[in-house]
Amino acid sequence: MSTPLRPYNGGLLYIRTADTLMKDELADLLRQALQSYLADSGIEPPEGLDIQIERGRGSGHGDYASNLAMRLAKTARRAPRDLAQSLVAALPAHPHVERIEVAGPGFINFFLTRDAAASVIGRIHREGAEFGRSGEGAGRRIMVEFVSANPTGPLHVGHGRGAAFGSALGNLLEAAGYHVHREYYVNDAGRQIHILTASVLVRYLEHRGEAVPFPVNGYRGDYIHDIARDLEANHGERYRISGHELLADLPADGNAGGDKEQYIDALIQRIRELLGEARYLEILKTAVGAITADIEEDLAAFGVRYDRWFSERGLVESEAVERTLERLRAAGELYEQDGAEWFRSSHYGDEKDRVVRRADGQTTYFASDIAYHLDKFERGFERVIDVFGADHHGYMARVRASLDAFDHDAERLEFRLVQFAILYRGHERLPMSTRSGEFVTLRELREEVGNDAARFFYVMRRPEQHLDFDLELAKSRSNDNPVYYVQYAHARVCSVLAQMAERGIQHDRDRGLAAVDRLVEAHEQALISALGRYAELIESAAATHEPHQLAQYLRELAGTFHTYYNAHTFLVDDADVRDARLALITAVRQVIRNGLAVLGVSAPESM
Numbered sequence: 001m002s003t004p005l006r007p008y009n010g011g012l013l014y015i016r017t018a019d020t021l022m023k024d025e026l027a028d029l030l031r032q033a034l035q036s037y038l039a040d041s042g043i044e045p046p047e048g049l050d051i052q053i054e055r056g057r058g059s060g061h062g063d064y065a066s067n068l069a070m071r072l073a074k075t076a077r078r079a080p081r082d083l084a085q086s087l088v089a090a091l092p093a094h095p096h097v098e099r100i101e102v103a104g105p106g107f108i109n110f111f112l113t114r115d116a117a118a119s120v121i122g123r124i125h126r127e128g129a130e131f132g133r134s135g136e137g138a139g140r141r142i143m144v145e146f147v148s149a150n151p152t153g154p155l156h157v158g159h160g161r162g163a164a165f166g167s168a169l170g171n172l173l174e175a176a177g178y179h180v181h182r183e184y185y186v187n188d189a190g191r192q193i194h195i196l197t198a199s200v201l202v203r204y205l206e207h208r209g210e211a212v213p214f215p216v217n218g219y220r221g222d223y224i225h226d227i228a229r230d231l232e233a234n235h236g237e238r239y240r241i242s243g244h245e246l247l248a249d250l251p252a253d254g255n256a257g258g259d260k261e262q263y264i265d266a267l268i269q270r271i272r273e274l275l276g277e278a279r280y281l282e283i284l285k286t287a288v289g290a291i292t293a294d295i296e297e298d299l300a301a302f303g304v305r306y307d308r309w310f311s312e313r314g315l316v317e318s319e320a321v322e323r324t325l326e327r328l329r330a331a332g333e334l335y336e337q338d339g340a341e342w343f344r345s346s347h348y349g350d351e352k353d354r355v356v357r358r359a360d361g362q363t364t365y366f367a368s369d370i371a372y373h374l375d376k377f378e379r380g381f382e383r384v385i386d387v388f389g390a391d392h393h394g395y396m397a398r399v400r401a402s403l404d405a406f407d408h409d410a411e412r413l414e415f416r417l418v419q420f421a422i423l424y425r426g427h428e429r430l431p432m433s434t435r436s437g438e439f440v441t442l443r444e445l446r447e448e449v450g451n452d453a454a455r456f457f458y459v460m461r462r463p464e465q466h467l468d469f470d471l472e473l474a475k476s477r478s479n480d481n482p483v484y485y486v487q488y489a490h491a492r493v494c495s496v497l498a499q500m501a502e503r504g505i506q507h508d509r510d511r512g513l514a515a516v517d518r519l520v521e522a523h524e525q526a527l528i529s530a531l532g533r534y535a536e537l538i539e540s541a542a543a544t545h546e547p548h549q550l551a552q553y554l555r556e557l558a559g560t561f562h563t564y565y566n567a568h569t570f571l572v573d574d575a576d577v578r579d580a581r582l583a584l585i586t587a588v589r590q591v592i593r594n595g596l597a598v599l600g601v602s603a604p605e606s607m
Contacts, residue, residue, distance in 0.1 A: 023053040023536075025094065026064055026110055031295050033090035034068070043076060055533055056532035062109030063102065063117060065531065069106040080106025092196070095161045117525070118516040120532045125513065126586040131311070132538045132594050137178030143376060144170050146387035147299065148185040153221055155298050157430075158389075158420030158526050161467065163442070164458035165418055165602070166387045167304045168547035171598045176542035181381065182306045184299075185372060188288045189313040190365050195219065195267045196291075197284040198288040201239065201271055203228035204283075210243035216254040217264040221439075231283065239283060241274045288313075298443050302451055304599045315375075321363055324371040325356060333405050348401035369395075370402040377408045385545065388418045390464070399587040417544060418463040425471045449474040452601045459547045459599055479562075482555050486592060487604055489565075490556035493589040494605040496570050500582070504573060509586075512579030519580050525565040527584060530557050534591050538598070545600060554595045561588050 030051050038044075043439035056062040069084035076083050084102040091100060096116035101109045131582045146166025149159045170180045186192070198220035199489050203225050206212060214220070230241060246304045250266050252258025294308070315321050325341075329332050333344050343366075346351075346353050349582035356367040376384050388395065392415075423430040423440055430440050445454055454476040460482060461467055492512035500507060519528065533553070570581045594602040 018429070022096075023064065026066070026097075027572075028096075029052040029091050029094060030066060030068055030108070032092055032460050033087045034072075036090045037086055041076070043373070044070070046075060056109060056529075061103065061107075063112045064110040064112075065476035065533070067106070069102075069108060071142070073106065084108050086351045100398075108289070113573060114520075114525075115519060116174045117528050117532060118519060120528065121516055121587045122513050122584055124284075124531065124590050125509065125583065126588060129597075131590060132535045133175045133176040134535065136538055136539055136542065137173060138178045140383075141179045141181065141381050142173055142383045142385065143181045143183060143381040143471075144173070144385045144387065145183045145185055145376075145378075147295075147304075148187065148388075149295065150192050152192050153291065153297060154218055154223060155295055156439040157423045157442055157445045160302070160442040160445060160454060161421045161458045161463070162387050162389065162418045163299055163304050164303060165416070165463045165547060166551075167189065167302075168455070168459050168599050169288075169385070169387070169416075169545055171600065172545075172550065175538050175598055178542070181308070183308045183310055184306045186288075186292055186309055186311050188311055188367070189316050189368065193284060193288060195264055196287050197280065198264065198268045198271055199224050200227050200231065200287045201283055203274075203510070204231050204239055205243060206248070208237070208240050208356065210240070210246075212243045212246060213253070215264050215267055216260040220238070223291070223294075226410060228286050230290070231286060239275060239279060241271075245385070246270055249285055276407050282351060284479050298441075300513045301364055302442065302446060303455065310372070315371050316363070319535070320374050321367050321371045322373065324374055325363070325367060328356075328370075328402075328405060331405065343398075343402065343405075345401035345405075347397045348404040350397040350401045354398050357421045364534075366398060367405070369399060373403060373413070374406055374408075375401055377403065377406075377412070383412050383414065384417060385414045387416045387418060392421045393417060402524055418468055421458065421467040421469045423469045423471065442598060445469075445471075452487070453481070453483050455600045456486070459549055460551045462546065465547075483601065485562075486554045486558045486596065487602075488607050489561045490589055490592045490603045491605055491607040492565055492597075493585045496582070496585060500571055503571065505578075507582045508575070508579050509583055511576065512541065512581075515576040515580040516583065517576050517583060521564075523560075524581070524584060526560050527557075527564055527588060530560050531587055531591055534595070550595055550598060551581075553591060554599075557588065557592065557595075561585070 015326040028518050030053075032052075051066065051068055053064050053066050055219075056065050069087055073083050075078040077084075081102055084106040086107060088100050089104060096113050097110055098113040098116075098341075099111045101111070103109050144166055147155070147159055147163050166182070170182050170330070173180045188460075195217060197217055198215065199220075202214055202218065203213050206214075207225075216595060218224075238381055246267075250270065251262050254260030275283075281486060291423055292309070299306075323333065328343060332358065333347075335344065336342070340355045341355045341357035343356050344353055354366050355364055356370070357363050373384070386399075396415045403410040416519040421435060423445070442454075449471060457469055457474055458467070473481055474483075475481075475485055479488075497507070519525070522542075537549060541547060564585075568581070570578065570585060572578050572581075596603045
């Protein structure tokens with residue numbers, strides 16, 4: 001049903017730049033109607049009622065909708081539709097609301113006047129690249145830690161998804177006004193780094209003519225040979241030791257009936273004894289430095305930037321880890337058992353206690369993580385977001401437990417778990433094992449499909465969802481390729497403007513903005529409605545930390561534009577209609593450009 005509108009007793013309220021303000025105004029209308037209805041009905045008003053206004057679901061459902069009647073039907077002892085009709089009858093008028101309808105089981109749908117809906121076109125032209133940005137998070141500091149892959153090899157395509165997600169999330173939060181600090185935690189201490197060092201030393205010895213079998217548990221990629229060759233070129237014989245001396249009395253490796261873990265640990269210890277700690281650390285730092293530099297270069301070329309690269313080794317060498325453990329020990333949160341030292345994480349919700357120092361005296365990765373997260377919180381960030389691989393699911397409870405032990409609000413720490421993408425070429429699944437050296441690197445992916453396709457594909461879905469990355473689709477120039485589809489919409493607008501210039505037609509933007517009431521076609525109204533959702537979408541996606549919302553929106557906006565493009569001619573003889581349509585499609589171009597920039601994707605002018 002539709003209803004005429006009564007005068008609005010709050011006076012004239014104008015639609016402002018943020019859709020949330022319009023929603024506030026509509027909520028206020030409903031609040032007044034509800035107060036009037038309750039007063040007439042003698043029903044006690046519910047306490048703390050939050051009146052929810054959402055964007056309409058599309059054509060025919062209004063620009064905004066509320067489920068208030070369905071939520072209050074039980075309290076009012078009325079059918080939801082009947083209650084909705086009573087509330088609508090009591091609603092004050094609003095200068096930008098054309099009509100209100102009750103739909104379905106009791107939704108209250110608001111339809112804005114055509115002028116009000118089309119005003120978004122003028123806002124887009126006025127604000128340009130700033131359109132959609134807000135001050136929602138002004139003055140609030142957020143840290144996003146992402147990728148943080150061990151510097152034991154190049155980044156592979158699995159890491160790329162975390163890179164694209166973390167980068168887009170940081171951009172999205174900045175668009176919503178937050179002060180964002182991006183950080184990469186370099187795991188340059190611990191057992192895997194020692195395995196890396198041993199792998200490099202063995203390859204170095206091979207190059208120097210020593211007959212040393214490569215450990216089963218070593219890192220096998222070609223990059224290990226590259227680092228070993230650099231060691232040889234720069235230092236000659238400095239790290240040479242006898243193969244016979246190195247292997248004497250070592251336990252059997254995994255391929256000889258032994259335990260590969262025991263063998264690699266014994267090999268590392270023998271290398272340290274023979275080289276001495278100074279020379280051993282030179283190899284370690286050379287290997288880690290080379291791989292970290294490669295990772296940094298790779299991510300920069302992928303459009304990913306960081307404010308800080310935080311070294312785990314720096315935590316250890318500054319004794320921050322030991323100081324953290326001492327604080328826990330003094331608080332009675334550590335105990336000894338089986339020669340190891342344990343943190344009472346089960347007291348804080350973890351499923352069991354965790355080792356922070358092994359029986360051999362070495363601190364664990366978890367001990368470093370406790371110190372690192374304590375450092376994060378003590379730097380004063382209001383919120384900390386850790387973007388981890390899905391295999392870190394069991395890590396969340398123990399890290400939160402450590403923060404609780406220091407009386408920090410663990411709710412300020414959010415984990416986003418990213419499933420590794422699985423790469424396909426046609427129907428062939430490609431390998432991704434860093435240890436075996438059989439994997440497709442992020443650099444190789446970028447070179448084959450380009451940054452734009454890689455970044456868009458990576459963020460199309462929620463990070464927790466499984467993602468099959470289809471190389472052939474990512475390279476295709478078809479509507480089935482989502483990034484091509486969105487970029488092509490941007491390029492099509494540019495082509496219209498090029499045609500206009502070729503025909504000697506001048507676009508009078510001001511005349512077009514003054515004539516937006518001539519945009520009466522259904523396709524035009526659908527585009528205007530889609531543009532009106534953008535600012536709210538940015539706020540929503542930032543609040544939920546979900547860049548995929550933006551990727552989906554851009555695909556929908558592009559689809560609506562392509563439908564309009566195929567159905568109508570833009571460069572018509574009627575100057576008012578022509579300029580209004582050009583104002584509309586250039587607004588579409590601006591929003592697509594703004595949205596793609598948040599995702600780290602370019603907006604080409606030709607395809």
